[in-house]
Amino acid sequence: MSSLQPKIPLDDAADIRYLRANLTKAVRDKLATHLPKDNATDHEDALRSRVEELVGEFVARTFGMAKSSVTINGMDASDDKTLDPDTGADHFEPYDPSLHTRVQKLQEQLEVETLKVTQLRRDAPRRAAEAQRAALSALEAETEVNGDDEVAMEEDVTLEALAREEDVKHDYEEAMQTLKELKKSIPMTTAKLERAKDVIAYLEKKKAQA
Structure with a gap:
């Protein structure tokens, strides 16, 4: 029996961009809470910059792996460049828990x-x-x-x-x-x-x- 998991079917690439935008916002909010920027000085905070870099890599890696397990309107999403960061021009409303x-x-x-x-x-x-x-x-x-x-x-x-x-x-x-x-x-x-x-x-x- 094949161990391959079925891919997640989506109707619109905007669903992934929506989740990515919200995850990015969430981690940035956490970063701002625990490692806030010091606006009083022009010196770069090396620790904060490194953490921000690692978090960005985590988000990119997570959604990079997700692309290979998703289809959009029946088409494989692995090569869909519109799912990459900075290519989607959509603006999304915050997630509504209700x-x-x-x-x-x-x-x-x-x-x-x-x-x-x-x-x-x-x-x-x-x-x-x-x-x-x-x-x-x-x-x-x-x-x-x-x-x-x-x-x-x-x-x-x-x-x-x-x-x-x-x-x-x-x-x-x-x-x-x-x-x-x-x-x-x-x-x-x-x-x-x-x-x-x-x-x-x-x-x-x-x-x-x-």
Whole structure:
């Protein structure tokens, strides 16, 4: 049996550049905390410079190894120069730790909206039929009204029935639109989260083996 591990599939090279940018920022922040620059003097801090050099080499080595274990849109990423430092012009937002919570909330909202649509599909015909029956009953109750009064009553009841039908239609269309938007956003957010998890897990494994 082959011991080769499957490569991590990514849809966009920006995923790797995003992780590299955030790792670089994190190590620079740590360096600034533990070995801050002395702005009061122009002398170079040899220790700090050496540590900064070693950290830079670690980041470069880590992502250099990662490239050989990643595919982007089905293509091997080993020779992709856009993944090298200083070649990517993208600017990335800081990692959002609440992404998983957001996905859960979207899924919960999707379930709520699905229930609403199911309820509307079941109730809409009944509500429309009830509105129509109410209109017909009102018309029959006023059959003895003559002349203009009868015509006016018929028009009022008809308008009321139409208004009820419009309300039912509006509620249904609104719920369907919300459901459509949720179904579109959840897969995108979930896919991004899963890609990030895969890459982070792989990098942590490589770091442990180094």
